[in-house]
Amino acid sequence: MAEVSGVKRITDIGPHDYNDFLHPVIKKNYGKWKYHEILSPSHMVHVSEDGDKIYTVRVGSPRLVSSSFIKDLCDLADKYSGGYLRFTTRNNVEFLLDKEENIKPLLDDVGKLNLPAGGIGNVVANIVHTQGWVHCHTAASDASGVVKSLMDELYEYYVNAQLPTKVRIAFACCLNMCGAVHCSDIAVLGIHRRPPRLIPDRIVNLCEIPSTIASCPTNVIRPDTYNGKPSVKLIEEGCVFCGNCFTVCPGMPIADPLNDGVSIWVGGKVSNARSKPAFSKLAVPFLENDPPRWPKVVEAVKTILDAYKKGAHNGERVGEWIERIGWPKFFKVTGFEFTKYHIDDFRLGEATLNYSAQIRQ
Amino acid sequence: MSKKHKTPLLDELKKGKWPSFVNEIERAAEKSEMTDDLLGQVEQSYEEKVVHWKHGGMVGVKGYGSGIVGRFSDLPEKYPGIKEFHTVRINQPSGFFYTSDVLRSIVDIGEKHASSLFNFHGSTGDVQLLGAKTAELETIFQEYTKLGFDLGGSGSALRTPSCCVGKARCEFANYDAMHACNSITQAFQDEMHRPIFNYKFKFKFSACGNDCTASIARADLSVIGTWKDSIRIDQEAVKDYAKKFDLHKYVTDKCPTKCMSYNAEEGLKIDDSNCSKCMHCINTMPKALRPGTKGGATILIGSKAPMVSGPRLSMVLVPFYDIEEDAKNDYEWFKDLISKIWEFWDEYGVNRERIGELIQRVGIGNFIESIGLEPLPEMVASPRGNPFVLYEEYVEAGGEQG
Amino acid sequence: MTDETKVKLEEAIVNLIKEYANKKRFKPGDVVKEMESKFSASGVTKDDVKTAIRDLTDSGRLIYGYAGGSFLALPE
Ligand code: HEM
Ligand code: HEM
Numbered sequence A: 001m002a003e004v005s006g007v008k009r010i011t012d013i014g015p016h017d018y019n020d021f022l023h024p025v026i027k028k029n030y031g032k033w034k035y036h037e038i039l040s041p042s043h044m045v046h047v048s049e050d051g052d053k054i055y056t057v058r059v060g061s062p063r064l065v066s067s068s069f070i071k072d073l074c075d076l077a078d079k080y081s082g083g084y085l086r087f088t089t090r091n092n093v094e095f096l097l098d099k100e101e102n103i104k105p106l107l108d109d110v111g112k113l114n115l116p117a118g119g120i121g122n123v124v125a126n127i128v129h130t131q132g133w134v135h136c137h138t139a140a141s142d143a144s145g146v147v148k149s150l151m152d153e154l155y156e157y158y159v160n161a162q163l164p165t166k167v168r169i170a171f172a173c174c175l176n177m178c179g180a181v182h183c184s185d186i187a188v189l190g191i192h193r194r195p196p197r198l199i200p201d202r203i204v205n206l207c208e209i210p211s212t213i214a215s216c217p218t219n220v221i222r223p224d225t226y227n228g229k230p231s232v233k234l235i236e237e238g239c240v241f242c243g244n245c246f247t248v249c250p251g252m253p254i255a256d257p258l259n260d261g262v263s264i265w266v267g268g269k270v271s272n273a274r275s276k277p278a279f280s281k282l283a284v285p286f287l288e289n290d291p292p293r294w295p296k297v298v299e300a301v302k303t304i305l306d307a308y309k310k311g312a313h314n315g316e317r318v319g320e321w322i323e324r325i326g327w328p329k330f331f332k333v334t335g336f337e338f339t340k341y342h343i344d345d346f347r348l349g350e351a352t353l354n355y356s357a358q359i360r361q
Numbered sequence B: 001m002s003k004k005h006k007t008p009l010l011d012e013l014k015k016g017k018w019p020s021f022v023n024e025i026e027r028a029a030e031k032s033e034m035t036d037d038l039l040g041q042v043e044q045s046y047e048e049k050v051v052h053w054k055h056g057g058m059v060g061v062k063g064y065g066s067g068i069v070g071r072f073s074d075l076p077e078k079y080p081g082i083k084e085f086h087t088v089r090i091n092q093p094s095g096f097f098y099t100s101d102v103l104r105s106i107v108d109i110g111e112k113h114a115s116s117l118f119n120f121h122g123s124t125g126d127v128q129l130l131g132a133k134t135a136e137l138e139t140i141f142q143e144y145t146k147l148g149f150d151l152g153g154s155g156s157a158l159r160t161p162s163c164c165v166g167k168a169r170c171e172f173a174n175y176d177a178m179h180a181c182n183s184i185t186q187a188f189q190d191e192m193h194r195p196i197f198n199y200k201f202k203f204k205f206s207a208c209g210n211d212c213t214a215s216i217a218r219a220d221l222s223v224i225g226t227w228k229d230s231i232r233i234d235q236e237a238v239k240d241y242a243k244k245f246d247l248h249k250y251v252t253d254k255c256p257t258k259c260m261s262y263n264a265e266e267g268l269k270i271d272d273s274n275c276s277k278c279m280h281c282i283n284t285m286p287k288a289l290r291p292g293t294k295g296g297a298t299i300l301i302g303s304k305a306p307m308v309s310g311p312r313l314s315m316v317l318v319p320f321y322d323i324e325e326d327a328k329n330d331y332e333w334f335k336d337l338i339s340k341i342w343e344f345w346d347e348y349g350v351n352r353e354r355i356g357e358l359i360q361r362v363g364i365g366n367f368i369e370s371i372g373l374e375p376l377p378e379m380v381a382s383p384r385g386n387p388f389v390l391y392e393e394y395v396e397a398g399g400e401q402g
Numbered sequence C: 001m002t003d004e005t006k007v008k009l010e011e012a013i014v015n016l017i018k019e020y021a022n023k024k025r026f027k028p029g030d031v032v033k034e035m036e037s038k039f040s041a042s043g044v045t046k047d048d049v050k051t052a053i054r055d056l057t058d059s060g061r062l063i064y065g066y067a068g069g070s071f072l073a074l075p076e
């Protein structure tokens, strides 16, 4: 262990052992759970082989939270769940209770903090999202603001189960997609639409030229010289606006207020239930950024949800519904325009064409 | 309310029923003055529709090449509080379980030494403390290690592995995902903290095909629970479900392999040899059905986001891995497999090439041969349909090999 | 690996980074490959080089940088 100014440093201890944080009922029944029952969109019970029960109360969070928010949760946990709580991969908070009678007062207190309880069952799950303008340098759109605007509008779908089955929505503010939105029922993805601008002074001083050239998926960044130093030039026609070059080379900024915005993708899933995991497919190629509330994005997502709610059978995910009715009908019922951008012309894109005469005429 | 800045656009986002991140930033600013400038800069981004964070700089704690993500405002004179506003990634405990005591300690450190603003959790799994100044990083690091928490991965290194809740609170779990995740994370501390890879590498552990960690879409190595024997059926409970809904319409007809049948006299029958462990029937009737008792996992490899060669899902590498048996051996077999994969990646991969892209480039056949695995029909949806086969040998008239 | 070789190895690593400062960003993996071949006669292994890098970064003689990939650099 190295020392810094005389202090013995602790390193490489890894994550804290989870066993220190498990509720006693969970410890006792680890690996012995028999079944669960969803009692409402905000709570469920897991029952073990011994008949022990653990109640879970689920509460939504905005993911970007203050220390005070966490302390509010801790106070609730102390009061009702013996101090035990956990988070889900979709940024919900779960209180773990062994006393059924604590559920209602906990839900009341959650309500007093103006927090939503829900997210279990046939709901719109909490939207997973990325950093956006709040904390990232490559963002084509904000993340928290779009998500907040969407969840305000979809609130009833989170707290009440009224959909054919669960709908998972995700948001990523650029093609890096820190969060696997590409396999979501509905994905909102920030995109750029204008090639990067070259700032030669920065390129020659800050960038490693070979890796900058290699970063481009369409090979449109080519070697060049500037004041006798190695630099790059760009063939704008082939750029797909991915921003990868900017990631490697700060001399090629791509953000552009007039041309940045979001695209909307539908019908992906990660679970293996029934059909195989699938990528989301393009529904709306571009909507401009209109902060603070992105009304067009909210409207487009609502349009998809309404059509899905109306058309899908019980238990059908968005992708399964579209698969059953066919893509032409999806565009018809949503009113979205089908354009040449919807036809994949990137590598392996041919695999997405229709090589059959099977058409719902 | 921001003390220094007018934020009419952000104020709009305080309205509505969903909890507001703007309120959260304001509450953080009450604890940490520096965070007030974040409100100003984000408001400016909302006005101009453009981001104001920039590239550049080298930040970290001594000896580690990861765990800190440098972040600098491009308007430092205007927003001095967030001139340096780095992310500190802190390893989550497996399954994201906490006690209120430890959570308070975690956020206290953020209040005392940084922005008071957190992600619970980032998409990789870590707790993210957003907004630490360079000079505070070493102190923050030492405070967290004293509390028993270490930094996560970033850069060309292993990311903090993550897992589903598994056996702690899910009856569908086919293996102990939390134990596996924690053990593997502990085993590869060096690879997480001292970047030596071509690019990032992610493990995610889900204990059944529902894949609650979305591992198949966003882990270089996805470990997804499955089972070998028969689905456990409680026929009485099946009958109860049959009273509630049409079992044919919602269960048997939707079985992708059409391996189940139901009638009131004989009850539910499953041809388990043809069941693909998709979880649909179990999800629909959790009180009546449970996975078998011989649990294990399928190992898949190679999913990644679109950069650079397009997005990928993970593909099957090992159809059935007896992970519970290997667990008794401290996951030696698994660690050996990982070492072989990393050696191959080190040998043949190039800078910023994910393992999935490398496999695509060299061909899955060559890859599995190099790491000592056999080709298996479970790896493909179907055998190839095109006849351009790279046969590796031929014989000559004399019987010699070419 | 003898202590003497270790000292030489560490010097060679620091010199490599010095020589290429502002010209090439050396990934730790590149350094390992470079040193493995340079010191093959002295029986230096991959793990020896990794340990040397670890000691150099722990002591602060080298630091990690990040620009689309992690690399080794001299402290600013
Ligand atoms: C290629 C260039 C990439 C760049 C420049 C990049 C940049 C970033 C940045 C700036 C953050 C925000 C960190 C913060 O301030 O908190 C971030 C977070 C993250 N990135 Fe990336 N990223 C890249 C690629 C990827 C890819 C390919 C993935 C995975 C598909 C990924 C996954 C993540 C995850 C999981 C986070 C955690 C942040 C969160 O929870 O929102 N990144 N990345
Ligand atoms: C529609 C908008 C999309 C959004 C918002 C999005 C977002 C994301 C995010 C946030 C991640 C990070 C995963 C992690 O935490 O490691 C991710 C990963 C990924 N995305 Fe997307 N994505 C989108 C579309 C797509 C599309 C269209 C594809 C492919 C057709 C795709 C393929 C992938 C793949 C393969 C990964 C793997 C993750 C990894 O590299 O670790 N995504 N996506």
Ligand code: HEM
Pocket: A206, A207, A208, A246, A247, A248, A249, A250, B054, B055, B056, B057, B069, B070, B071, B072, B154, B155, B156, B199, B200, C066, C067, C068, C069
């Ligand atoms: C203050 C300076 C910088 C910050 C805050 C920053 C931040 C980030 C972050 C957070 C990521 C995602 C890391 C991850 O999850 O692995 C990232 C990725 C990346 N950055 Fe930067 N970066 C900075 C400087 C640079 C510079 C100077 C370059 C190139 C000259 C660069 C090139 C890249 C590349 C290529 C990636 C993708 C690599 C990856 O995903 O692992 N960055 N950056």
Ligand code: SF4
Pocket: A130, A131, A132, A136, A137, A138, A139, A140, A172, A173, A174, A175, A176, A177, A178
């Ligand atoms: S998705 Fe893109 S813009 Fe958003 S946090 Fe990730 S890298 Fe940054």
Ligand code: SF4
Pocket: A195, A196, A215, A216, A217, A218, A219, A220, A221, A234, A238, A239, A240, A241, A242, A243, A244, A245, A246, A254
């Ligand atoms: S944005 Fe993407 S496609 Fe366009 S030049 Fe840069 S790397 Fe190439």
Ligand code: SF4
Pocket: B164, B165, B166, B170, B171, B172, B173, B174, B206, B207, B208, B209, B210, B211, B212, B213, B225
């Ligand atoms: S992945 Fe399966 S085992 Fe794990 S929590 Fe989800 S449903 Fe349960």
Ligand code: SF4
Pocket: A274, B254, B255, B256, B257, B258, B259, B260, B270, B274, B275, B276, B277, B278, B279, B280, B281, B282
């Ligand atoms: S798990 Fe899936 S494949 Fe197996 S019987 Fe149930 S529905 Fe059919």
